Amino acid sequence: MAVSLFQHTRWPALAVPHDAATESDLERVGRAARGEPQAQAWLLQQVLPRVRRVTRALLGTAADADDAAQLALLAILRSASTYRGEASLAAWAKRIAVRTTLRYLAGERRTPSAPVASEPDGEELAAADPTNPSEALARDVREYLDELPEAQRTAILLQHALGHSVEEIAALTGVSPDTVKGRLKLGTATLRKRARQEIAIGRRRQS
Amino acid sequence: MKPIDPHQDDSLTEDATEDDRFAALVAAEARGEPVSPGDAAFRRRYEEIHPDATAEAGLWAALGTLGDTGEPPAGLGDADLLARVLQRASTPIRPTAARRRGVAVTVTAVALAATLMVAFAAELRARWSTLGAPLAAATGSAPQTPSVPVTTGEPPRPPVAAPSVEPTPVELGAAPALPVPAPIAAPAPITHLEATHRDLLAPSADELLRRAQDHLGGGRAREAVEAYRELVARYPASGEGRAALISLGRLALDDGHGAEALGYLDRYLRSPGPLDEEARYWRIEALRRLGRFAAEAAAIDEFLAHHPASVHAERLRTRAGSGR
Numbered sequence: 001m002a003v004s005l006f007q008h009t010r011w012p013a014l015a016v017p018h019d020a021a022t023e024s025d026l027e028r029v030g031r032a033a034r035g036e037p038q039a040q041a042w043l044l045q046q047v048l049p050r051v052r053r054v055t056r057a058l059l060g061t062a063a064d065a066d067d068a069a070q071l072a073l074l075a076i077l078r079s080a081s082t083y084r085g086e087a088s089l090a091a092w093a094k095r096i097a098v099r100t101t102l103r104y105l106a107g108e109r110r111t112p113s114a115p116v117a118s119e120p121d122g123e124e125l126a127a128a129d130p131t132n133p134s135e136a137l138a139r140d141v142r143e144y145l146d147e148l149p150e151a152q153r154t155a156i157l158l159q160h161a162l163g164h165s166v167e168e169i170a171a172l173t174g175v176s177p178d179t180v181k182g183r184l185k186l187g188t189a190t191l192r193k194r195a196r197q198e199i200a201i202g203r204r205r206q207s
Numbered sequence: 208m209k210p211i212d213p214h215q216d217d218s219l220t221e222d223a224t225e226d227d228r229f230a231a232l233v234a235a236e237a238r239g240e241p242v243s244p245g246d247a248a249f250r251r252r253y254e255e256i257h258p259d260a261t262a263e264a265g266l267w268a269a270l271g272t273l274g275d276t277g278e279p280p281a282g283l284g285d286a287d288l289l290a291r292v293l294q295r296a297s298t299p300i301r302p303t304a305a306r307r308r309g310v311a312v313t314v315t316a317v318a319l320a321a322t323l324m325v326a327f328a329a330e331l332r333a334r335w336s337t338l339g340a341p342l343a344a345a346t347g348s349a350p351q352t353p354s355v356p357v358t359t360g361e362p363p364r365p366p367v368a369a370p371s372v373e374p375t376p377v378e379l380g381a382a383p384a385l386p387v388p389a390p391i392a393a394p395a396p397i398t399h400l401e402a403t404h405r406d407l408l409a410p411s412a413d414e415l416l417r418r419a420q421d422h423l424g425g426g427r428a429r430e431a432v433e434a435y436r437e438l439v440a441r442y443p444a445s446g447e448g449r450a451a452l453i454s455l456g457r458l459a460l461d462d463g464h465g466a467e468a469l470g471y472l473d474r475y476l477r478s479p480g481p482l483d484e485e486a487r488y489w490r491i492e493a494l495r496r497l498g499r500f501a502a503e504a505a506a507i508d509e510f511l512a513h514h515p516a517s518v519h520a521e522r523l524r525t526r527a528g529s530g531r
Contacts, residue, residue, distance in 0.1 A: 049440040057274025141269040160234035
């Protein structure tokens with residue numbers, strides 16, 4: 001379909017999003033909880049993009065993300081009877097998806113993170129994808145994350161990729177907010193240090 | 208490091224340093240969240256003070272877009288994933304060994320009870336038959352089944368369906384009194400489930416695009432962005448979904464979210480399409496907005512190489528010639 005993209009004008013500032021469930025959502029989730037196939041399909045369809053985002057952000061491979069997404073969607077169906085509409089459907093589903101994915105991660109007993117990589121060589125820098133939004137970086141963001149201890153990596157992902165607050169991360173991971181702050185601070189500092197090092201190396205080699 | 212903005216309203220971490228606040232802001236912007244004027248001012252000041260911050264921002268922006276559902280699916284497609292989940296949800300719980308033993312005992316007990324009841328019924332019937340003749344004589348009515356066949360000159364016919372005193376053997380599965388649970392429907396075929404959720408629930412790509420354009424026409428930018436995002440999430444490979452990436456990039460750019468805009472436009476350009484020219488043009492604008500002037504110059508060269516006759520070409524040549 002041809003779309004004119006040059007017809008946009010300036011738009012007003014974005015309004016505060018509505019964050020409460022509608023009554024029809026409640027009714028439909030209730031029907032899903034009672035096992036109505038159409039309501040269940042509707043519920044899954046509604047939450048799928050959010051679940052996908054959570055599992056893909058927290059897990060490194062597509063296969064793991066798909067497995068965790070299936071578990072999360074089943075957990076959402078099983079929990080449908082507990083939905084009271086106090087939060088938006090998306091926020092409610094996201095919490096379940098995050099918890100399920102973290103449990104999946106814990107169950108996977110992943111191998112420890114790889115040791116900190118050596119300085120990237122010139123080929124790696126030259127091979128940086130020119131169309132990547134992080135094109136100034138030498139490596140994929142996953143590689144930077146893999147250098148962090150898992151607890152720090154999870155906290156960073158929950159905050160930066162999924163937008164959770166410190167308090168929410170504390171509740172989701174079962175630690176105190178101070179612990180979360182510490183993990184975020186350490187993890188962010190490590191990532192920043194590595195990124196700055198590699199950016200500086202790349203500039204020196206370009207000059 | 209000295210505080211840059213004394214009016215920090217950062218809600219992420221109360222004691223975050225400016226570095227952490229910058230990282231969180233860039234990631235939030237890449238996630239498509241609105242940025243307050245105070246945060247935007249903080250970011251400008253931070254980038255002025257830290258020239259490397261613009262390059263470093265790529266890391267935080269990449270973090271913000273991790274897991275974005277607009278990415279080309281590398282694993283299961285949405286339809287397959289939903290079909291699997293719905294199938295698993297409709298599959299009955301497989302009985303455990305203990306539960307199976309319990310069911311077998313119940314079935315046997317019920318079958319035995321049914322057998323005894325049949326035998327008891329046969330015994331009653333036999334007694335009724337022997338008492339029936341005198342009772343009939345007394346009342347003048349004939350019993351339904353005479354104990355002695357009436358002689359009519361014809362050869363005696365064998366009694367039809369005469370009740371037997373022998374209990375009828377009852378098969379376990381055929382016990383009439385067996386409380387058989389309601390049959391559980393077999394899981395529907397995947398194709399049916401796919402058709403169900405597709406046909407009944409999901410708006411089409413065209414509907415979502417129309418919805419987004421209606422919102423834009425009505426000045427409802429937030430709703431338009433939501434519709435475009437839903438379009439990209441549901442139909443990332445469709446023409447409408449790909450076009451929505453550029454619309455989202457434009458809208459993000461209009462709202463000052465350069466990193467987010469760049470993410471959408473880069474995603475479009477990962478595979479060639481009919482809107483490459485627009486995507487490349489707005490990518491140049493996004494890079495300029497982000498202050499990534501070297502990347503902007505490279506993007507202009509790329510644009511001119513691909514679209515030398517574009518209406519934007521002359522202006523971009525002038526910009527490239529002036530060093531910006």
